[in-house]
Amino acid sequence: MSKRNLLLEIGLEELPARFVTSSMNQLADKVQKWFTEKAIEFGDVQAFSTPRRLALLVTDVAEAQKDIEExxxxxxxxxxxxxxxNWSKAAIGFTKGQGLTTDDIYFKExxxxEYVHLNKFIKGQPTKELLVELQNLIxxxxxxxNMRWANQELRFVRPIKWLIALFGQEIVPFTIADVDTNRITKGHRFLGETITIEDPAEYEARLTEQFVIANPDIRRNMILTQIKELEAKNxxxxPVDEELLEEVNNLVEYPTVLFGRFEEEFLELPSEVLITSMKEHQRYFPxxxxxGNLLSFFVTVRNGDERHLETVSKGNEKVLRARxxxxxxxxxxxxxxxxxxxxxxxxxxVYHEEIGTLAEKTERVTAITGALVDAxxxxxxxxxALRAARIAKFDLVSHMVYEFPELQGYMGERYALLKGEEKEVAAAIHEHYMPKSADDSVPPSTIGAILSVAEKMDTxxxxxxxxxxxxxxxxxxxLRRQASGIVQILAEKKWNISLEAIIALALHEVEAKNIVKRELADVQEDMLTFFKARIKHMLQEQHIRYDLIDAVLLGEIGYISSLVERAGVLEAKKNEAGFKEELEALSRVMNIAGKCEHQVSVDAAKFENTQxxxxxENYQRVSVAYQQADNETERYELLASLQTDIEQYFEHTMVxxxxxxxxxxxxxxxKEISDLVATYAAMNKIIVS
Amino acid sequence: MNIQDMILTLQKHWSEQGCILMNAYDVEKGAGTMSPYTFLRAIGPEPWNVAYVEPSRRPADGRYGENPNRLYQHHQFQVIMKPSPDNIQELYLDSLKALGIDPLEHDIRFVEDNWENPSLGCAGLGWEVWLDGMEITQFTYFQQVGGLECKPVSVEITYGIERLASYIQEKENVFELEWTDGFTVRDIFGQPEYEHSKYTFETSNLDMLFQLFTMYEAEAHRQMEEGLVHPAYDYVLKCSHTFNLLDAKGAISVTERTGYIARCRNLARKVAKTFYEEREKLGFPILKVKGENTNEQA
Incomplete structure (x- = not known):
């Protein structure tokens, strides 16, 4: 059967650069999936994207769906x-329902x-008729x-300007937001002209003639090649920042790389300031x-050809100079x-009307920092450490941070060094904002980490x-980000301090300054719940099974690093042979301990059997070893070593x-054993499979 | 081309596109968007096409008239078209051509910039337009104004007059820009730039400003209860400007800003809702006058 190529193009007002690639892939996925679902055979799918268009070329599309015989x-x-x-009504009804007659019936055991059977044949529908469904895919x-425009109800990434849907040389007719499909596309906004596509196969080449490089990989290579040429020549x-390259590539339909210069005296500025000005604000490559020293040049990519490059370069220089x-x-x-x-x-x-000024915050953070160092x-x-806490926020009133808020801390470090502060103090100012995200690293220095925890916990x-x-x-x-930051730091630094203790230190300061507007116990309770949710989130990210997470989070939080380690141990153990039995023994103890209403100190004289x-005796030995153990694997093994004793105990003892x-x-x-086990995890909450 | 000719050129261009030419609104504001000709008129179903020059005050940008790139008060040329025309990008590019900017000689790009004014409960999607790397225009499809969904959607085009002029006149210093023959920006705005900067950063009375904010806020609420949208909105603008003065002097922390912005937003939402209701009571009169046109478009 003959086959045709399909071309689909969505013409748009300039798409945001960050959505170009993902939207192109989304369209390709949707269309491929649709062809597969509809049982329409096709060859290759090639996807195209520029700021003004998303397009697909699907080769060798069958004229019709596959016929189905069943x-x-x-x-x-x-x-x-x-x-x-004689055939009953049931038989006649059944055949009719299948579009056949009783003559087609045969029996099979x-x-x-024996049952009635029919051989049904479904003729595949012509692809051309089905293709109008592309409208819904789009x-x-x-x-x-998403946005709306004019009087349209449709929400889309940007307004749709034109649509091409060509099956071979035929237009597939549909309309989206008052735009009808056609065979007309647009070239480069300024260098190109409107063109008519007769056949899908000519799409890419025809656009190239009109200064549109529709294939993003080719565009990207054009940029890289031109950058390499500049490097070699000068x-x-x-350094090509991948993220920046991706963004720049999706800002142009026809890339031409050019460079500009700025006055050398600006090189005296801190490099972060220069780089932020160039990259973040202007999308320039330093x-x-x-x-490895910064030079007084920048490289940018223009959406156009080589004509009048000097004007473009001059204009860009002017902008950067002003910045x-x-x-x-x-x-x-x-x-x-x-x-x-x-x-x-x-x-x-004023930091917050009800919390006070930044100076007051600084005072509390300094006190918490001191207490943390002591603990x-x-x-x-x-x-x-105290000096770092006292001056941690001084750069917030600088012009530079007002102008470039992303440089907070960084400028603090620079200015502190210029003012003769100790290196560790300056570094801590910068580090106390870390980690800025789940992917960011925690403060490298101890002072930085302590200050970061103190500041975040105070907030x-x-x-x-x-x-x-x-x-x-x-x-x-x-606040979630701040709490997660604390959790990240504590998990990594493995300090011997419980989260509860740090919360208490912070609350002590907050209370002393009369900020607390409700029951202190409620505040504490809410903070613990809040932190547990953050820890849970982090453990989920590490793919720890949910019931294991709940089990380690049921009791006190304690040392976060230990808690995280315990979750990891249980996750690793959960599929090992013997885990189920160990768990069952420990759970049994925990469950029955729930019945203990009047705990007394255990009297060995009252024992009635050797078990x-x-x-x-083994519990007492384990208990001592448990406190001295080096790591959580060892602790688990100690608890698990009680398994046989527990089983023997229950076999011979009526509790x-x-x-x-x-x-x-x-x-x-x-109860005593249960309390010890509970410090590890609520074993009786773990699901055994 | 001097600034006066630029403004005349833009006025002629947008007037030909059916825009009502208006003048600046007489209450202090940080941007042309905050003029009631934009903020209020973007609300509701009535069509609205307008262009005007808006002097915009940004206290934090005041530099005593000494910085070549910064102004306490700059000028915006503001265009609003509702519903947004299908060929709006072309109309805009034509306006650049009218100003003598040939797109073939430059690098003109539409770079994503989703505009948000939390203190007015506004959000829009669009671009900043780059001319050889310089942001010369904000181009926005309003999605929400005063917390209300925009239906139909307005498009807003905001030209930064001084930015554009510094490019057209090839001047490095904003104060050397020619306003009209024989008059520079410094001649006209030099002294007020210095005085407003000194006021903003040195002599303003913080206690009074905090007090004014609270008073303006209360008055805005009170007038809204009377259904008097425009007087109420004037006080919202005053709140916003007072907040900007406080903020410029560093009297409000990053954290506390959130609270102040929320207070402004609540006001703006209330004004927007009241404006809609008042227009509805009047039967959306512009919709009736322009009924024929809108039917043709639909």
């Missing part, structure tokens, strides 16, 4: 035929019973952000020499101010104290004895 089973013979051999596309190194002059002015002005003056200014800046068994210079405690608690999608102060004595003193003694032993 055997259909009907009623049993005794229902289909009466004693005289299934498990000794309108069902989803994007990170002996430059142009240029370096062979030794860098601003930055240089801020940098100079900022250095005129002393840290002490900046700190004074923090007194006038932690790590070697750290307390004076330096959370203050907001919880006044009743601002994230719910659903409402988290205006990004009781054995369990008690719920009639004699109340014996019963109490036994329950108390169960």
């Amino acid at each position: 055997e259909v089973k009907g009623p049993a013979k005794k229902i289909a035929m009466d004693a005289e051999g 299934i498990k000794g019973v 309108t069902s596309m989803t994007f990170g952000k 002996n430059w190194v142009i 240029v370096k020499d062979q030794a 860098l002059s601003d930055a240089a002015f801020f940098y100079k002005e900022d250095q005129k101010k002393d840290i002490a003056d900046a700190l004074k200014k923090l007194e006038t800046i 932690l068994e790590v070697s750290v210079n307390k004076e330096l 959370i405690a203050s907001f919880f104290a006044i009743g601002i608690i994230p719910t659903g999608s409402q988290d205006p102060y990004a 009781e004595t054995a369990l008690y 719920m004895a009639d004699d109340s003193s014996i019963r109490n003694n036994r329950l108390s032993l169960m």
